[in-house]
Amino acid sequence: MNSLGSVFAFISKDAVNKIQILENFLTGENGTHYLTVQSMVKYELDNELVDLTKRGSHPESGCRTLLRLHRALRWLQLFLESLRTSTEDSKTSVMCSDAYNASLAQHHPWLIRKATGMAFCALPGRDTFFEVLNAGSHQEVVTLLGEALPLISEVYQITEDLYAKNNLLELP
Numbered sequence: 001m002n003s004l005g006s007v008f009a010f011i012s013k014d015a016v017n018k019i020q021i022l023e024n025f026l027t028g029e030n031g032t033h034y035l036t037v038q039s040m041v042k043y044e045l046d047n048e049l050v051d052l053t054k055r056g057s058h059p060e061s062g063c064r065t066l067l068r069l070h071r072a073l074r075w076l077q078l079f080l081e082s083l084r085t086s087t088e089d090s091k092t093s094v095m096c097s098d099a100y101n102a103s104l105a106q107h108h109p110w111l112i113r114k115a116t117g118m119a120f121c122a123l124p125g126r127d128t129f130f131e132v133l134n135a136g137s138h139q140e141v142v143t144l145l146g147e148a149l150p151l152i153s154e155v156y157q158i159t160e161d162l163y164a165k166n167n168l169l170e171l172p
């Protein structure tokens with residue numbers, strides 16, 4: 001994302017911050033509980049380490065932090081699928097914003113939605129995206145995406161099912 005320009009810095013900064021929160025749990029004194037998503041959910045729920053209805057004493061639990069990244073993964077899945085099936089005249093800004101509106105947008109306040117919409121207008125064209133992926137010719141990238149997307153879907157679905165089972169999909 002950094003190679004796409006500074007206008008995307010506020011997005012990548014948020015993603016990096018959230019990954020850092022999870023890495024800190026993993027390397028912390030209770031790190032063994034953070035080796036899998038399943039063990040993290042069990043540990044945090046059993047020990048009342050998650051703010052379930054409103055933000056309180058655990059504003060940055062592993063569960064709520066992963067939930068934000070999980071929702072972003074859905075955006076990525078939709079966007080990459082669009083990119084994979086796109087044609088020469090497809091617009092990345094439209095693909096990106098359609099994917100955003102079908103996923104993350106419903107969880108973001110007005111200001112973030114506006115800022116994100118403006119960032120999408122600054123997106124480079126489809127060819128640049130294929131180059132950014134740095135995986136060979138267009139056809140090779142399309143093949144690679146065809147292999148990667150089922151794995152992204154699987155990861156997404158495992159987390160979605162686990163969070164649904166534990167009523168964690170709307171954590172504040």
Ligand SMILES: CCCCCCCC/C=C\CCCCCCCC(=O)N[C@@H](COP(=O)(O)O)[C@H](O)/C=C/CCCCCCCCCCCCC
Pocket residue numbers: 001004008010011014015068069071072075076096100104112116129130132133172
């Ligand atoms: C072919 C090139 C592919 C490029 C691949 C890029 C890979 C990047 C993958 C994901 C990046 C997006 C990560 C965004 C995480 C957002 C998490 C979130 O929703 N955070 C909000 C809520 O957090 P809390 O306040 O509750 O802690 C936070 O408010 C958001 C802040 C920033 C806005 C995030 C907008 C995300 C838009 C979707 C990404 C567009 C990327 C466009 C570049 C291709």
